[in-house]
Amino acid sequence: MSVVGVDFGTLKTVIAVARNRGVDVITNEVSNRSTPSMVGFGPKSRYIGETAKTQEMSNLKNTVGSLKRLAGRSFNDPDTQIEQSYIFAPLVDVNGQVGAEVNYLGKKEKFTNTQLIAMYLSKIKQTAANETKLPVSDFVMSVPVWFTDIQRRVLIDASEIAGLKLLRLINDTTAAALGWGITKLDLPGPEEKPRRVAFIDVGHSNYTCSIVEFRKGELVVKATSYDRHLGGRNFDRAVVDHLQKEFKGKYKVDIMEHPRALARTLVAAEKCKKILSANQQAPVNVESLTPDVDASSMVTRQEFEAMIEPLLSRAHVPLEQALADANLTKDDIDVVEVLGGGSRVPALKERIHSFFGKTLSYTLNQDEAVARGCAFSCAILSPVFRVRDFAVQDITPYPIEFTWEKAADIPDEETSLTVFNRGNVVPSTKILTFYRKQPFDLEAKYVNPDQLPGKINPWIGRFSVKGVKADGKDDFMICKLKARVNIHGVLNVESGYYVEDQEVEEEIKDEDGDKKDPDSISGRADRFLNKLTRTFSDKAMDTDNKEEAPKRTRKVKKQVRKGDLPISSGTAALSEAAKAALLEKESAMVMEDKLVADTEEKKNELETYIYDFRNKLDDQYAEFVSDDEKAKIREKLDASEDWLYDEGDDTTKAVYIAKFDELRAMAGPIVQRHFEKVDAERRAAQERLEAERAARRAAEEARKAAEGDKGADATKDEEMTDAEAKPEVEEAGEGTK
Structure with missing residues (x-):
């Protein structure tokens, strides 16, 4: 299973995978390290990524870009009209959500932005799987920090429609910060002053500044500010x-x-x-x-x-805002790390440099840093990889409040509460307590709609609490609701339960925080009582009736959980039935694309075979074909070629396969003759090679035998020489004696 990080950009998307004890950025089908973020539509199939970019100029009205910027928008949103100036396909309203109207398979079709993003993510999934040769399921994707709840839900829904499991939506600059910090071995310890880094990301359409504090094994985002229309x-x-x-x-x-x-x-x-x-x-x-x-x-x-x-002239505004939100000054920043393709503009770099008065750092890859951080995050969250623990603490960009109807029996009850403030930690859980006698509803929304991007609906969701009832006329059920902003930055009321106030006895233990001064009167009394208790206990050991020392207890009031409360939620997310229908539709379009690709491949195979076999008739197969056969075959090849460029230009995969098989059958006897000759030549060559080897072996054996005979003769000569020489020595010795 691959562990994938995706930097989903306005202009292009970068894919990174965790492997080989590190993170690699992978290439697409044309060996580019980034893939254009666009989807196009044609009379036969879709064009996604590189193919969409290739045919964009000839198919402007059916090609849609800026997919991310349209997420969660309505057609009347002013930001939608801004995006229309960069998109040549007409944007339309599709059931309250912005979408595009295009010509697909010869007819007009309307696709919502969620569908368009799902189509693109299907391509990203396929690209990653082709490169890694592994199935792709789990992934982490980056989003702009200013994305609202509804925009994040669109990306989550699109991921599910594409058949992907989204482990985390992580903010762009937070992903870059993770990639920067997880490889650093010299970060300060828990008790030391943190290292403060300003990450400035100048993308294709966004300008973001995040102030991040690093300690060993963790990063904490202190503040983030942005300009959504500077890039x-x-x-x-x-x-x-x-x-x-x-x-x-x-x-x-x-x-x-x-x-x-x-x-x-x-x-x-x-x-x-x-x-x-x-x-x-x-x-x-x-x-x-x-x-x-x-x-x-x-x-x-x-x-x-x-x-x-x-x-x-607007470049300094997000920088000042981020420092103010973090309660820091320029001097408190240790490093200014710059990334994003737009940061290569010299004049912009000079403005950032003059603002901080520090040398800018470019240790991260400006185009790939976010994707690498996403891959690290995915590796941390995935059970497949073992990664050094690194905690990531992000923040919410907008305050969230809950509102509800006033209870009839509580006239002075407040009807709203800001539960998650701007800059609240993410993920985070809050417990809301209500006193009710019957089921009730509450709604979540953003506090200041004017701060939201464009005209995004501030409404987040409606949550209905069921199963609430009171035992008596004057009694209330104490309802506890668990509200959570999860790891994606999305709000849900995850669960509910009710409690009762009960008096319970609990043991008094000194070590539980009820310690007394040992020199006080009560402390000395406790020691005497304990000593006396131990004395009696020791004596009791000599009898048959052994008793434990009495425990000291006290009565306290506690809220005891008594049962669960069912909660039904209504949010901007698609229903399970709607997602299942869109998943089925996307799967059908994927199969349609695959069929078109396979058909085109078979057509190309047929065309290649016609040209290749025609050339071989005068070259490789010339001696195996008669003039009559050659004439007939040429006539057939010419007819097939004419058919291919006329009525056969647009036909089915099966027809191309049938034509291909027909030509191969006609050429079969000639190819067989050529094969038989080649095979005979191969066998003859093999026989010659074996004969040469046998001759070499025989010659080698003869040479060794000859050397052995010469060695034997030499040995005999040496023995004879020794035998003849020995008596001479003995005779000489006797004569001497």
């Missing part, structure tokens, strides 16, 4: 606005009135911005601005910085 795409738009005026005067073309011209200019503006990050000037070339106009221009860095000055 790389806003710099691109500033260049587009400049080029619009220039092209209008130079070529008499208003790009805002031509969607394809605007799309091409956006691409050119992004490229210009990237070049200016490292150069003083950059050319802008837009081919086919209109069918008969190729546009060009030149932009200097000085001009570019003048264009984006209104954006740069």
Whole structure:
């Protein structure tokens, strides 16, 4: 099972996996380390990721981007209208949620944003599975810190529709902070001053600053602030606005009135911005601005910085707000870590540097840091991996309050309460106590709707508490409700129960906090009593009636849990039935895409076979085919080729397979003759090789035998020499004697 982290971005998505005792960023089907965050629709199938980007220019009205920015929005939300300026497919209302109307399989279809995100996550799941060669189920995904409850629920629902188990929704900068801190071995201890780091993330559409405190084995987010409309795409738009005026005067073309011209200019503006990050000037070339106009221009860095000055002037605001919320000063910050593709703009880096007065740190990979942090978080939460414990304590971005109807028997009862304040720890649980005689409802909503992004509905959910009843006319049931903001940042009333006040006896134990001064009168009395008790106890051991020392108890009032209270919840999340229906629909579309891909593959196989076999007729198979056979086969191949580019251009997978099998059957005898010759040549070569080996073995054996005979003769000669020499020595010895 793969452990996957996904940085789901507005422009592109990065996937990281935990493996090989570390974290790797994986590549997609075209070996890119990021995948475009868009979905396109065609007459036969969908285009997702790289394929959607490839066909975007020719299919603008059926290609949807900015998927994340549309999550949880209504059609009338002003932020939806902002996104429409970056999306060329028409956005529409679909049952109260924003969606897109596109041409799919030859007819008009409307898909909600939740469905579009689920489609994209299905592709991310497939990409991860293809790379790791393992099934993908558990994953952690990043979200902007400003996402509300309804926006987070959309991502959770989309994950389930895509067949994924979302272990955690983690804020972008928190994920980056985890990736930064988990590898540090020199963090201060629990009693030491924490290391404070400001993480500044400049993404494609967001600008976020988080102040994070690190100690050994944990990170605590102290404050987060953001600008939702300051990022790389806003710099691109500033260049587009400049080029619009220039092209209008130079070529008499208003790009805002031509969607394809605007799309091409956006691409050119992004490229210009990237070049200016490292150069003083950059050319802008837009081919086919209109069918008969190729546009060009030149932009200097000085001009570019003048264009984006209104954006740069806002850069300090989130930084000041984050420091104020954390009750810190610039001098309290130890490290300023910058990440995100938009942070490469030199003028923006200079503004951040001048604000903090510190050298900026770039130890994290600016494009991949969030995905790596998500993978670390997934590894920590997954039972598959063993990871060094690292606690992550995040905070809520908006205050949440509960409201309810006043109880008739409690005239002075308050009807609302802010339960989770801004900056409250996440995850966090609060117990709410109500005195009621009958079932009741309560609602959760955000306190200040004006602080929410766009016109997001501040309503979070309605929770109905069942099974409430009082025993007597004047009695109340004491109801306890457990409200929790979970690890995803989503609020639920998880459970309810009722209690009763009862007097219970509990043992008095000195070690339980009821200790007395040993030198006091009562302390001396207790010691005397204990000594006396032990004396009697010791004597009792000599008898048959052994008794334990009496326990000292007291009566106290305690709330004792008596039973559970059923709770029914109504939230913005999809019902289980709706999710099951969308999951079935998504699975059907996945199979449709797979069938189209397989059909295209069989078509390509047929085309390749036609060209390959035609070439082999004059080369590899020339000696195995007669002129008549060659003529007939060529005629068949030409007919198949003509069919393929005419009526066979769009047919079924089965037809392509049948055509392919027909050609292979016709070519079978020729291929068989070629195979038989090749096989005969192979056997002959093998026989020659065996004969050569046998000859070499025989020669080697003969050589060894010859060497053995020579060795035997030499030994005999040596023995004869010794035998002949020995008497001479003896005779010489006797003569001497």
